[in-house]
Amino acid sequence: MLELNPEPRPPDSETLQPGECRPMTQTGRPPAENPVLMALKQKLWYHLLESFSGSRFYSSRVDWNELRSMILERIRRRAKDYPVQAMIPVANDVVKARALVIEGVSNLIKFIPIKACKFCPELFIGENGHLIQTCHGFRRRAKNQDHTWIDGTLNDILVPVESFHLQSSMFQDVIKHDQRLDFERLPAVLELCYQAGANVYDECLHSSSLRADNGINDSVVAKSLSWHELTSVAKCTLEAWERMRSGVEKLLLVYPAKSCKYCSEVHIGPSGHKARFCGVFKYEGWRSTHLWKKAKVDDLVPPKVIWRRRPQDPPVLLDKGRDFYGRAPAVIELCMQAGATIPVKYFCMMKIQETTWRFLWIALPTTLKQFRRCIPHSIPSLAPTSTYP
Structure with a gap:
């Protein structure tokens, strides 16, 4: 015979301790969690x-058609704030400094010989090149090869970096692939200064590459x-x-600029x-879209x-x-060989205060005999006085 009011079954001994009972509601279910704690x-x-994850989560209920007009209006209002009046003198100073750098380097390379590799961007300032094997060969068909040295030019020291010239404003519509021929290509530094409100001359804007000669004869300059x-x-x-580098760094803090992660393309905006003319990795023939990141001074x-x-290095640098x-940067090394005083911040890179230890053996010595052979000859008091078989 069934009981009308059966006694409740005791809780499982695995989940509850002896003497404890599970709290139950009127419906026979555990009580709901506090909504404040859940939130x-x-x-x-x-x-x-x-x-x-570094990203934000947006609700799918947002109407992007309404946000589009707000975003475009914000971009238009942002364009009215440029150029910044306080940065115009900085931009003018960058334009003048760039002209002085081009003129000075073009005069220095007439007295100091420079060598450039025929197949790679390697450069060396001196009469002869070095023997460090860092050349990738013709069309990157090899690795760690000797360089083929030829006479260098101004563009080998001052690498030209160009960008699209935006005549109206840097906040105009994005340039599409079909419109790439409708815009001129200008040096990126001049384009940045132009957008910053600098007084850039027309002859500077329309000069596609750097020119080493300014209409002066080399023999006249050499004698003068x-x-x-x-x-x-x-x-x-x-x-x-x-x-110039300090001014460009200040301008980049105010004006946006983008650079490609895989190539040297720069866009001011x-x-x-x-x-689509980005050569990703070593496939130079493949043209693709750029992967943009924030541009830096370099x-x-x-x-x-x-x-x-x-002075303590060998006449020809060995591999x-x-x-x-x-x-060192090419401009710094060129000015140093001409007698200029180098700033202290380049000493660590140039290893000026470091001496070269010429060891007879490159491997670490394991015996006393090998240690005496490996003593550097630059220390006469420790140099070996007798030969060992």
């Missing part, structure tokens, strides 16, 4: 996922400049180089263009870091000593 947990998980005057030119060139003014020879040799 706090949901908000905590939201912030955790946002911080780890003495070593003291050449040192003065090097000092002025070095000061103009530092002013809040968003890049859609012209993207607009490439320093062109090269190997340099110190096995590449870890001991110093490096």
Whole structure:
């Protein structure tokens, strides 16, 4: 016979301790969690996922058609704030400093020989090149090959970086691939200064590449400049180089600029263009869209870091000593060889205060006999006095 009011079954001994009972509601179910705690947990998980993924979560209920007009209106109002009046003197100073750098480097390379590789961007300032095997060969068909040296030019030291010239404003519509031929290509530094409100001359805007000759005969310049005057030119060139890089860095803090992650393309504006001529990785023949990132000073003014020879280095730099040799930007090394004083911030890169230890063996010694053989000859008191079989 069935009981009308059966006694409740005791809880499982695995989940509850002896003497405890599970709380139940009138419906026979556990009580619901506090809604305040649930909201706090949901908000905590939201912030955790946002911080780890680096992205934001937007609701799908947002009407993007209404937001589109608001975004476009904000872009139009933002364009009215440019150019910034306080940055116009900085832009004018950058234009003048760039002209001084081009003129100074073009005069210095007439007295100081420079060598450039025929198949890669490697450069060396000196009569002979080095033997460091960092050349990729013709069309990148090889690796770690010797360089084929030829006479260098101005464009080998001051690498030209061009961008599209936006005549109306940098906040205009994005340039599409079919419109790439409708816009002129100008040096990126001049385009940045032009958008910043600088007084850029028309002849500077329409000069597609740097020119080393300014209508002056080389023989006249060689006879007119003495070593003291050449040192003065090097000092002025070095000061103009530092002013130009410092001014470009200040302008990039105010004006947006983009650079490609895989190539040297630069665009002055809040968003890049859609012209498909990016050579991704080593496939230079493949043209694709650019992957834009925020531009830096080195993207607009490439320093062109090269190997340099110190007084304690061998006459020709060898490949096995590449870890001991110093490096420096091409303009800095050129001005230093002309007698200019180099700023202290380049000493670490150039390894000026470091000596080269010429060991007989490259491997670490394991015995006393090998240790005596590996003593550097630059220390006469420790040099071996007798030969060992």
